[in-house]
Every structure is written in structure tokens, then in C-alpha cells.
Amino acid sequence: MLTLLTSMYLVMRTVSSRAEPIRVLVTGAAGQIAYSLLYSIAKGDVFGKDQPIILILLDIPPMLPVLDGVVMELQDCALPILKEVIPTDKVEVAFKDIDAAILVGSMPRKEGMERKDLLKANVAIFKTQGAALDKYAKKTVKVVVVGNPANTNCLIASKSAPSIPKENFSCLTRLDHNRACSQVAMRCGVSSDQVKNVIIWGNHSSTQYPDVHHAKVNLQGAETEAYQAIKDDAWLRGDFISTVQQRGAAVIKARKLSSAMSAAKAICDHMRDIWFGTKEGEFVSMGVYASGNSYNIPEDLIYSFPVQIKNKTWKVVDGLPINDFSRAKMDATAAELVEERDTALDFLSQ
Incomplete structure (x- = not known):
């Protein structure tokens, strides 16, 4: 009986290890929230311990050297479910066939900036990202918006991705x-x-x-x-x-x-x-x-x-x-x- 159970366990482990990787995008990936977030995702705390992951890290061009350091650290963690890490500043690469999008990056409010100026800057960002979701992502993609003002950024992203159900979008509270x-x-x-x-x-x-x-x-x-x-x-x-x-x-x-x-x-x-x-x-x-x-x-x-x-x-x-x-x-x-x-x-x- 024990031998049979052991064999079944090994078969189950083999099947789970052959699961297709899911593609998970994190924007603002060189920032400090992402620095605390990426390890948890890559070791299985979010999508499961047996779910292989391809992490796509998007940030703006000036942050690419920092992003290279983040990639090196993820590699050095030697995490078994992390199959690939893709750093990029291009939306057509970042949003391609993704299963989950965690949109952390946004324009922060700076000293002297009025709220309407903050909204205007973020509308431009989330209009672009929504359009990229619409064009490149899977229609089943689950999107969580973190970057503030999160609720309204989420609404703009959703409106800019009309082919993806509104129910697939949420913001972090x-x-x-x-x-x-x-x-x-x-x-x-x-x-x-x-x-x-x-x-x-x-x-x-x-x-x-x-x-x-x-x-x-x-x-x-x-x-x-x-x-x-x-x-x-x-x-x-x-x-x-x-x-x-x-x-x-x-x-x-x-x-x-x-x-x-x-x-x-x-x-x-x-x-x-x-x-x-x-x-x-x-x-x-x-x-x-x-x-x-x-x-x-x-x-x-x-x-x-x-x-x-x-x-x-x-x-x-x-x-x-x-x-x-x-x-x-x-x-x-x-x-x-x-x-x-x-x-x-x-x-x-x-």
C-alpha cells in the first residue's frame, strides 16, 4: 500500500512539474515595492508552489540598469519554479500573452503638483498600458492596479482595453x-x-x-x-x-x-x-x-x-x-x- 501511495505521489509530482508556465508581468519592477514583491511571487507564495512562472519586468529606460541587478538577484535565489525572467522597457514585449498583470508603476505625486496634474500624467500611463493589454495580453488576464491613484488608474486601464472583461480588472485596497x-x-x-x-x-x-x-x-x-x-x-x-x-x-x-x-x-x-x-x-x-x-x-x-x-x-x-x-x-x-x-x-x- 505504501509503495502504491508513493508511486501515485511521484506521478502527481511529475504531472505538476510539467505544468505550463504562467506569464506574470510586474510594472515599475525596479522600484522598492517590486523589490519586496518579486521574491514572494517567484517562490510560489501567490500562484502556488508547483506553478512554473515566467516573470516579465517592465520599467522605464533609465531604470534598466537597476532592473539588470534585480534580474541577477532573482537568478541568484535559485528558485525552482522560476523558469525565466524577462526585463524590458517595451510594452509589446511586456504584455505579450500574459496571464496576470500587477501594475505597480505610476507617476508619484511630487512636491507642488496638483491632483489634476497627477491624474493627467497617470491617464497617459494607464491608457498606454490598457491599450497594450488589449492588443497583446490574453483575454483571460487578471489585472491588479497598485499605482496611485489606483482606483481611477484601474478604470482608465479597463476603458483602454475594451476586449478584456471589466471583471478582470481590480485595484489594491x-x-x-x-x-x-x-x-x-x-x-x-x-x-x-x-x-x-x-x-x-x-x-x-x-x-x-x-x-x-x-x-x-x-x-x-x-x-x-x-x-x-x-x-x-x-x-x-x-x-x-x-x-x-x-x-x-x-x-x-x-x-x-x-x-x-x-x-x-x-x-x-x-x-x-x-x-x-x-x-x-x-x-x-x-x-x-x-x-x-x-x-x-x-x-x-x-x-x-x-x-x-x-x-x-x-x-x-x-x-x-x-x-x-x-x-x-x-x-x-x-x-x-x-x-x-x-x-x-x-x-x-x-
């Missing part, structure tokens, strides 16, 4: 989701895996609404509503929200650099959930196309909702009761997104 989980966990004196179903509504900006009205905390084996576990409404409606909203700025102030490590972890969480699905009875936060939702969010936005994922397809968790406090917060972040969208679409049409 998982970092905010993870931050909210961590704050609740620390407040309750438990590990973060004992907290589930927090929600980030809206924009990945300071107007986002971290909501724990539907969250649960496991306290000594008993699942308890977060509000009941914490017993401090003033904190939950005040400092908790502002801490999550302003966490990125706080990290920059302390570290003098952006939150690359936690962002990379959140990207891995986000894409792994797309690939393998969410746990039964749990939902996560993800910026997705707002259409036909039950929360009266304007359509034609990329808005962060609670979602459940199965078979690589997300579905908004509809029908959660929303109180007046939450309604006001959700509407405020939606209004910001509408303004961003309208400004960006003006630039897109120029």
Missing part, C-alpha cells in the same frame, strides 16, 4: 484591509488571523471608509462582533478610521520611504485570493467595477467593496445592512471617485 484587521486585532489582544470581514469602502485615498460593523473577532474560541469585542464606539468611529486612512503617510513620516513591505504582502494576498478564492464565510476588500450593486454606489467607478471569490471570479457581497454613519462615509468617498473619474475621462478624450 487590500493593504488598507490588512491595516484595519491589524488595528482591530491589536485592540483585542489577538492575532490578525482571528479577525475577519472588515471592509474598506471606496477610494484608496484618505476618504476611504474602514468599516467594522460586519467584522468578527475570535475571542478564546467564540466568534464575537467587533463592536462588541472592542466596546469602544468612540475609538471605532474616530481614531481607528483616521489611523487606517492616514497609515501610509505615517509610515512615510517615520521611515522616509513608502510602505513597500506591507504593500507587497497585500498584493500577494490580493492576487492569491483571485487565483485560489476566498475562504468560506469570509470576504475581503477589493476595488472592482461598480455595476448593479445593492449599495447605491454610482456606476462606472472602480470602488472598493467586500467581495467573495470563487473560480477566479469575484462577487460583491450584497445586502449588508448599512447604518447612517456608514452611508455618509460611503457616499463621501464615492463623490471623490466621481470627481476623479470625470477629470480623468476629460484627459482621456484629449
